[in-house]
């Protein structure tokens with residue numbers, strides 16, 4: 391008889407992350423909504439972050455919030471509240487431009503500006519960075535140099551899957567050092583049929599039945615014996631957000647599908663697994 395030693399092991403704490411941006415800032419809308427229009431659109435990020443904070447408080451969970459500099463500049467009180475409630479503040483860059491659409495200098499300027507702004511708002515060092523649309527990969531290996539030069543200790547900018555907008559299907563699935571002193575912490579995937587399948591949130595979490603996500607995350611914890619990196623956005627808990635017209639059927643499907651199911655699903659997710667801040671899950675000896 392074989393003994394499943396994983397049953398006796400302590401439950402693994404996974405990393406829960408939220409990319410703090412508003413509904414009109416998602417990359418899939420970039421061709422439809424000009425950056426100059428952002429200031430004129432009704433913001434919903436504050437109320438949506440409050441909804442998430444209630445969910446997290448109800449479960450006693452702390453998380454990492456990758457905050458967009460643009461949001462932090464306009465709503466510093468939201469960022470301060472997140473920090474005051476014990477969550478980790480990390481950076482999603484300033485202007486939500488894909489790294490692949492920038493020169494190295496532009497990219498470095500954007501991520502350094504966001505880091506300084508977030509540190510000024512909270513008074514705490516910011517250690518983590520996540521690129522918009524997971525836009526770091528084979529096409530821009532210089533990006534990791536920039537992330538290290540800006541002073542970050544970890545990045546969570548790779549999704550090791552095949553996807554039409556992003557993804558590096560052959561990238562390592564788990565935490566690895568990409569530069570001396572800089573860890574890359576990829577979003578969770580499950581290995582099946584010689585391929586990596588998305589298991590770390592985003593549209594897939596709304597598209598697939600909850601049981602599929604639970605199965606995949608359990609597999610990562612119980613078979614791979616690794617913590618999973620999971621992410622979602624404030625606009626995903628907001629079924630009443632203004633609808634953007636003039637977008638493709640595919641984009642509409644991906645953005646608006648099952649928004650009304652997100653809150654109860656997240657509540658189950660928080661119950662079914664152990665969750666924590668990225669720095670406490672992955673940076674040994676961190677606060």
Ligand SMILES: [Zn+2]
Pocket residue numbers: 409411416482486521522523
């Ligand atoms: Zn984003």
